[in-house]
Amino acid sequence: MSHQRLWTKNFIFAMISNVFLALVFYLQMTILALYSIKTYNASASMAGFTASLFIIGALFSRIFTGRYIELIGRREVAYVGCILFFLISFGYFIHGGIGVLLAVRVFHGISFGIFSTAIWTIVLSYIPKERQGEGIGYFSLSVTLGTALGPFIGIFITQHYNYNVLFGICSVFALCSLILMFFIKITDIELSDEQLMNMKKGLRFKDFFEVRALSISALFIIFGICYSSVVAFISSYSEYMGTVGIASIFFLVYSVFILLSRPVSGKLLDKKGDNIVMYPTIIFFSAALLLLGVASSKIIFLLSAVFLALGFGNLMSCGQTIAIKSAPPHRVGMAISTFFVCTDSGIGIGPVIMGLIVPWKGYSGMYATGGGIILLSVILYYFLHGKHFKK
DSSP states (O other), X not given: OTTOOSSOHHHHHHHHHHHHHXXXXXXXXXXXHHHHHHHHOOOHHHHXXXXXXXXXXXXXXXXXXXXXXXXXXXXXXXXXXXXXXXXXXXXGGOOOOHHHHHHHHHHHHHHHHHHHHHHHHHHHTTSOGGGHHHHHXXXXXXXXXXHHHHHHHHHHHHHHSOHHHHHHHHHHHHHHHHXXXXXXXXXXXXXXXXXXXXXXXXXXXXXXXXXXXXXXXXXXXXXXXXXXXXXXXXHHHHHHHTOTTHHHHHHHHHHXXXXXXXXXXXXXXXXXXXXXXXXXXXXXXXXXXXXXXXXXXXXXXXXXXHHHIIIIIHHHHHHHHHHHHTSXXXXXXXXXXXXXXXXXXXXXXXXXXXXXXXXXXXXXXXXXXXXXXXXXXXXXXXXXXXXXXXX
């Protein structure tokens, strides 16, 4: 494994497929709250719930995908997930009221959870073990491109075209992701008879979650809640400030600085260990939200995007690496599922929780509250993982 290349054909094709997957996710996540308000007169909390239902659907499917992916087969699970993701994308053209939209969001999220868990499990088999931090950092850049281009495309389309055009483009992106999957060689791992027996029997907690990945993953519930305030409400916040176009620029700045910093943080984690990366990134994340809370100009608004990239943008890839390193090879899929279930839980309930703060303290108060919570989470990280880590 130590002599294998990182940039193989399979790795590159999987990365491009994941770009299209991320594009759909972030494009819709950014505009769904505003779409719900304008189309169905939804409240801020209900609009956040509409956006977050996708994540809730993904959360439940990840639990079962992580449990059964090695038993059913990585190829079969990946194909089912990406085909469903494409087909359900046409559900947004059905204008049957807020109830129909909520149902589509749930089922689309379920397919996303299956597909994304499968593609992450598959791509890890292409990454040399001693370069996991670096490899995951690079592969995570596929999500970064979605983070940058998705909101930018979404906001541009809503300003110049109608929402049907936006949903049509999402369907095209989903199709591109599906087509690319057929060019990737997917190999299932060989399980021993003992491993098969252990994975088939019972419905215990450890049959669905990787306990060794749980301590670091649990922290991302909090991170997900606070980050969701950016994804779900940044468009509404910029519109409230009277600077609608700044939201798309925000995500472009965010992505540029992830592209610059993530390869460095991945290599640093591989060479120097977890704590040297995790502590600074948590502080950067807190600073980003606090800056949004006091944003009185475009410069401060965009500066917060820089800190968000250095913070949450690197926390995600480093957190995944830590979770994956804790698990044996045949439970890597479960470790990925555990990590994303916790993160999805936070992002899923986050818009509802953070949305409740808006009528009370406004958008500024919401972001300031999130920044304070992340700052306090440094202490939680120390007790959950930091003090136990040994290089």
